[in-house]
Amino acid sequence: MLNPIKSWFSKRDVQSWRTAVAAMRREYTGEPLTEEAAGANPLELFERWYAEAAEQSLFDANAFVLSTVSENRPHARVVLLKGFDERGLVFYTNYESDKARQIDANPEVALTFNWPESFRQLRIEGTASRISGAESDAYFNARPAESNLSAVISPQSRPVESRQWLEEKQEALKTELQVSGKPLERPANWGGYRIMPKYWEFWQGRTGRLHDRIAFIPDASRPNTWKTQRLAP
Ligand SMILES: Cc1cc2nc3c(=O)[nH]c(=O)nc-3n(C[C@H](O)[C@H](O)[C@H](O)COP(=O)(O)O)c2cc1C
Numbered sequence: 001m002l003n004p005i006k007s008w009f010s011k012r013d014v015q016s017w018r019t020a021v022a023a024m025r026r027e028y029t030g031e032p033l034t035e036e037a038a039g040a041n042p043l044e045l046f047e048r049w050y051a052e053a054a055e056q057s058l059f060d061a062n063a064f065v066l067s068t069v070s071e072n073r074p075h076a077r078v079v080l081l082k083g084f085d086e087r088g089l090v091f092y093t094n095y096e097s098d099k100a101r102q103i104d105a106n107p108e109v110a111l112t113f114n115w116p117e118s119f120r121q122l123r124i125e126g127t128a129s130r131i132s133g134a135e136s137d138a139y140f141n142a143r144p145a146e147s148n149l150s151a152v153i154s155p156q157s158r159p160v161e162s163r164q165w166l167e168e169k170q171e172a173l174k175t176e177l178q179v180s181g182k183p184l185e186r187p188a189n190w191g192g193y194r195i196m197p198k199y200w201e202f203w204q205g206r207t208g209r210l211h212d213r214i215a216f217i218p219d220a221s222r223p224n225t226w227k228t229q230r231l232a233p
Helices: 004-011 017-023 042-056 098-105 133-142 145-153 163-180
Strands: 063-069 074-085 088-094 108-115 120-130 190-204 212-218 226-230
Touching: 042 074, 042 108, 042 120, 042 190, 063 098, 074 098, 088 098, 088 120, 088 133, 133 190, 145 163
Parallel strands: none
Antiparallel strands: 063 074, 063 108, 074 088, 088 190, 108 120, 120 190, 190 212, 212 226
């Protein structure tokens, strides 16, 4: 799809993107996010926003930036949301990856969804914990065979000698399974984490950069309820 901002700059023969970047500007023209529309339940608002993003997104609406902390610095990367309900939000990964080691040492994480088509951002902070083996098995067994081969042979986050090393490992496992006729089982080092939110913040881009920001904070006086707080953009 033609990017209107990109074509605007190329038409004017801009010397360098390094100088053009400061002038790159678009209006964020989202619908208002009122306290009434936000309601009292952040999960319900998330579900509505996710449904709209899934309809409109050119890419995966379920992609989010997962931030973790190690002892002295933050780390962030994109992962895919694969489930959500009252118990929290689920993604899958390698339990020996850097992110998993960081979560196991400190389960406090942050999630950032960016849904540019609707001028929306969602920030969540919460605590991550591993899901059950049975739940991970169910998801693993529903994935395409090729994805599972990659998951099994990849020592995620570790240095590897070459692309060829990975391809040969994948091919060798494929052949081994064809010969044995056995299905590929989920390895113990691959599975899901569920993040239980303790803070949600819905950001709606508005004209003139006067955006709407509504946070949901646990209501200390009543268990399992949230209070909303409007924040300055
Ligand atoms: C769109 C997209 C989706 C991704 N989804 C996942 C995912 O669901 N799980 C995962 O482990 N890595 C996923 N990745 C790769 C991660 O961003 C990251 O490179 C990898 O998990 C290693 O991170 P770590 O070394 O910090 O553990 C995805 C990357 C992108 C760009």
